[in-house]
Amino acid sequence: MTDLSHWAQTGLRTRPPRVNLPLPRLPRLSPLLGWLVPAALLLAWYGITAAHLVAEQILPAPATVAEAFAALVRDGQLQDNLLISLSRVFYGFGAGALAGLLFGAGMGFSDAFSRLVRPSFLMVAQIPILAWLPFLMLLLGIGEALKIVLVAKAVFTPMTLAANAGIRSVPLRYLEVARMLQLSRWRTLYRVVLPSALPHLFSGLRYGLTHAWLALVMVELLASYEGIGYLMVYSRQLFQLDVMLAIMLVIGAVGLVFDRLLALGEARLVRRYGGAP
Amino acid sequence: MKRSLHFLGGGATLPILLLLVWAIAAHLGWLDVRLWSSPGSVLTAAWAVLRDGSLLAALRASLARDFAGFTIGAASGLMLGLLLARVRLADLLLSPTLNSARQIALFAWVPFLSLWLGNGEHGRIAFIALAAFFPVLLNAHLGARQVEARYIEVARALCLKPHRLLLKLVLPSALPQIMTGLRLGLIYAWLATIGAEYLFTTTTGIGSMMMDARDLFRMDLVILGMAVIGGIGFALNLILSRLGRLSLWRGVEEML
Numbered sequence: 001m002t003d004l005s006h007w008a009q010t011g012l013r014t015r016p017p018r019v020n021l022p023l024p025r026l027p028r029l030s031p032l033l034g035w036l037v038p039a040a041l042l043l044a045w046y047g048i049t050a051a052h053l054v055a056e057q058i059l060p061a062p063a064t065v066a067e068a069f070a071a072l073v074r075d076g077q078l079q080d081n082l083l084i085s086l087s088r089v090f091y092g093f094g095a096g097a098l099a100g101l102l103f104g105a106g107m108g109f110s111d112a113f114s115r116l117v118r119p120s121f122l123m124v125a126q127i128p129i130l131a132w133l134p135f136l137m138l139l140l141g142i143g144e145a146l147k148i149v150l151v152a153k154a155v156f157t158p159m160t161l162a163a164n165a166g167i168r169s170v171p172l173r174y175l176e177v178a179r180m181l182q183l184s185r186w187r188t189l190y191r192v193v194l195p196s197a198l199p200h201l202f203s204g205l206r207y208g209l210t211h212a213w214l215a216l217v218m219v220e221l222l223a224s225y226e227g228i229g230y231l232m233v234y235s236r237q238l239f240q241l242d243v244m245l246a247i248m249l250v251i252g253a254v255g256l257v258f259d260r261l262l263a264l265g266e267a268r269l270v271r272r273y274g275g276a277p
Numbered sequence: 278m279k280r281s282l283h284f285l286g287g288g289a290t291l292p293i294l295l296l297l298v299w300a301i302a303a304h305l306g307w308l309d310v311r312l313w314s315s316p317g318s319v320l321t322a323a324w325a326v327l328r329d330g331s332l333l334a335a336l337r338a339s340l341a342r343d344f345a346g347f348t349i350g351a352a353s354g355l356m357l358g359l360l361l362a363r364v365r366l367a368d369l370l371l372s373p374t375l376n377s378a379r380q381i382a383l384f385a386w387v388p389f390l391s392l393w394l395g396n397g398e399h400g401r402i403a404f405i406a407l408a409a410f411f412p413v414l415l416n417a418h419l420g421a422r423q424v425e426a427r428y429i430e431v432a433r434a435l436c437l438k439p440h441r442l443l444l445k446l447v448l449p450s451a452l453p454q455i456m457t458g459l460r461l462g463l464i465y466a467w468l469a470t471i472g473a474e475y476l477f478t479t480t481t482g483i484g485s486m487m488m489d490a491r492d493l494f495r496m497d498l499v500i501l502g503m504a505v506i507g508g509i510g511f512a513l514n515l516i517l518s519r520l521g522r523l524s525l526w527r528g529v530e531e532m533l
Contacts, residue, residue, distance in 0.1 A: 033366070033369040033370050034369060034370070034372065034373030034374070035373070036370055037370055037371060037373075037374045038373075038374055038377075041374075058392075058393070115287060115288060116287075116288070116290060116291055117288075117291060118288060119288025119289070119291075119292075120288065120291045120292050120295075123292070123507075126507040126508075126510060126511045127503050127504075127506065127507035127510075128467070128468050128471065128506060128507070128510060129468075130468055130471040130472050130475065130484070130506075131471060131487070131502065131503045131506040131507060132503065133475070134487045134488055134490065134491040134499045134502070135496075135499050135500065135503055137491055138312065138491055138494065138496055138499060139312070213382050214382045214383060214384065217382040217384050217385050218382075218384040218472060218476075221384055221385075221387060221388070221476060222475055222476060229384075229385075232385065232388055233388060235388075236388035236391070236392065239392075241392060244388055244389065244392075245389070247385075248381060248385050248386075248388075248389060251381055251382050251385040252377065252378075252380045252381035252382075252385070253380075255380040255381060255382055256377070256380040259380065
């Protein structure tokens with residue numbers, strides 16, 4: 001459900017050019033200003049804990065959180081659990097992206113297939129990933145299969161829509177040219193279809209990865225005995241707020257790295273092939 | 278002949294076929310009905326929870342929570358988004374921090390919120406508000422930052438004052454994007470409502486109903502819950518996209 005709405009926006013609607021509104025200029029301090037709020041927050045955090053305004057169980061001092069982080073790294077707990085989580089994302093993402101690519105490309109290439117499955121696909125996609133959770137828990141138990149299937153499902157929907165949109169975005173004229181030049185099927189796919197579809201595919205991967213991480217953290221919070229999300233629930237149960245905050249930062253950092261990596265890849269692709277419409 | 282073929286290739290074929298296979302397989306005992314349930318028992322369960330009012334009570338609890346959280350999150354997201362778009366200093370000060378906070382996977386906030394705000398309704402609503410906040414903020418910011426070039430010329434020609442500029446030019450021009458943000462926000466809020474009911478201590482609501490059904494191995498109720506959650510999400514989305522098509526605002530267009 002979540003996925004669909006993003007894609008509803010990528011329609012080929014041409015809009016009149018828009019420009020930035022004229023705004024008053026500021027002196028060239030701008031990059032520094034962004035650090036002001038985090039610095040102020042950190043300072044406030046430090047001040048509040050140093051003055052013992054709040055109990056240590058409610059808000060641990062920054063140094064305590066840093067120490068908890070160091071301890072997690074030192075005894076290898078963080079690396080172990082992060083590795084487990086990342087491997088779940090890796091397998092689930094791989095399976096979901098591949099299935100979505102094939103399914104979406106099938107819908108893009110064949111009108112008959114699209115007519116047959118599209119309404120069912122959209123209906124299933126309406127059901128948010130969270131609503132699948134109890135169903136899959138009953139069906140698969142709470143083992144490794146549950147996490148991988150759930151992550152794969154989270155990736156499958158955006159990837160299918162992206163692959164479908166990508167194939168549909170290939171200009172017919174180009175296909176005609178390819179036919180005129182008597183390019184083989186593979187060469188047409190490689191030279192004509194792929195360059196057109198790639199930007200779409202990549203943004204599908206990007207949404208997919210974001211959703212994969214979201215779904216994984218969710219399922220690990222709810223039903224897991226290892227992984228970064230479990231580590232967080234565990235520390236919550238023990239009221240170890242310092243550990244919890246440290247893990248929250250790690251989860252944020254992983255999300256950021258995923259997003260940046262794929263954005264970088266996307267930018268390179270766009271430079272080479274032009275952007276998605 | 279052709280028409281029947283067309284019907285066979287249509288979108289209704291697959292669901293009907295699957296439903297039939299499910300019903301027949303359950304009836305003939307090919308599927309373990311304790312695990313896979315059957316269309317009949319899902320309908321029976323639906324009738325039962327409708328009659329004793331528990332489904333409606335659960336839905337009412339979930340939707341009330343959803344709207345409370347959405348209203349708080351969307352209102353603050355909208356105001357902050359417009360502020361960031363129109364006040365350069367606020368943008369430079371806050372945007373980097375907000376963008377970093379957005380990277381934290383939504384559900385990672387749950388343990389934190391539950392510790393700070395308690396495991397009850399406050400924590401849940403704060404979580405739902407947070408889910409709605411970011412998409413609304415982002416889209417309001419994007420929408421209000423950019424305005425069609427010809428409108429700016431009109432505004433300049435008319436020498437509009439800043440508040441008139443905001444009301445008559447920026448808001449109407451940003452409205453489609455704001456509506457997109459609200460729609461996304463509503464979707465995320467609904468997602469967060471279900472998530473909050475799973476993750477915070479048990480409570481009323483459709484998500485809790487499903488988790489309870491799972492604990493009792495009631496697959497029929499779980500499947501019913503999936504359909505209801507999907508249906509509600511679909512309806513909410515439909516309502517907001519219809520609203521978005523209504524022209525609520527007549528700004529510069531009527532002045533031209």
